[in-house]
Amino acid sequence: MKEAVLTILENLPIAPRTYRMKLSGDTSEIRCSGEFVQFAIDGKFLRRPISVHDVDWETLTVIYKVVGEGTAAMAAMLPGDKLKALTGLGNSFDIDACRSKALLLGGGVGAAPLYQLAKELCSQNKAVTVVLGFNNASEIMLVDEFEGLGATVYVATMDGSAGTKGFVTDVLRLKNIPYDYFYACGPMPMLKAVCAAVHCPGEVSLEERMGCGAGFCYCCSIQTVNGPRRVCKDGPVFKKEDLIW
């Protein structure tokens, strides 16, 4: 991991209480999709973990939802402001585990880390289908971005205001989507439902409250079939079969 001082290039709302922040600086420690960074927010003791949405040699893009004081402070930041970040945290999605047809499932802001993953899968000429779940049509985001990569995208909304009414698992039930491996990120109940509904191997990216974010304090531990594991260091991506719900 590496501490970098990043400069905000852009920080714009893309959905209610949800922002896309693009930053420039040293992104050399960020290797692949699934990783996260920890932002140091002025006045906050603990850094805030946010997933890598998109990365290249010079820029990092994240998508975050305002849920408390830390993310509210991020939303108030302007282009040119500096943000300290620990980069290169966490493990990554295993893109080689998918033979040829990947199914990506995102719930709300959980769609964010799937974009860099989709980029990597498409660069290997794998077919990518993305199923995104939101509460309602106003929350829908990233559809154009995924389609721009060549992915097929389906949307589910809880209130039926766009796409399939219901959960991402309802899309799976109603559409005949071909896939041999899945990747999911979103709220815990969604991940649990996805793991029960999808009858092929796959992996999920988990969120836990974090302290150090780097493997030292053990406050993000979860039980797995292999014993306790730290979401920040051993995860955040875990194989479906390793999880205990």
Ligand SMILES: Cc1cc2nc3c(=O)[nH]c(=O)nc-3n(C[C@H](O)[C@H](O)[C@H](O)COP(=O)(O)OP(=O)(O)OC[C@H]3O[C@@H](n4cnc5c(N)ncnc54)[C@H](O)[C@@H]3O)c2cc1C
């Ligand atoms: C590996 C990882 C990747 C993440 N990626 C993203 C992302 O790409 N985009 C995004 O919007 N959020 C992401 N989160 C969640 C994000 O870290 C929290 O929303 C953020 O830290 C909240 O900070 P706050 O000061 O605004 O809120 P706080 O005042 O700290 O908390 C406000 C509310 O948010 C909940 N919360 C706080 N931290 C977490 C957490 N780690 N997981 C779940 N709920 C939390 C609290 O329980 C509370 O209800 C990620 C979390 C982890 C662990």
Ligand code: FES
């Ligand atoms: S947050 Fe400290 S070990 Fe994971």
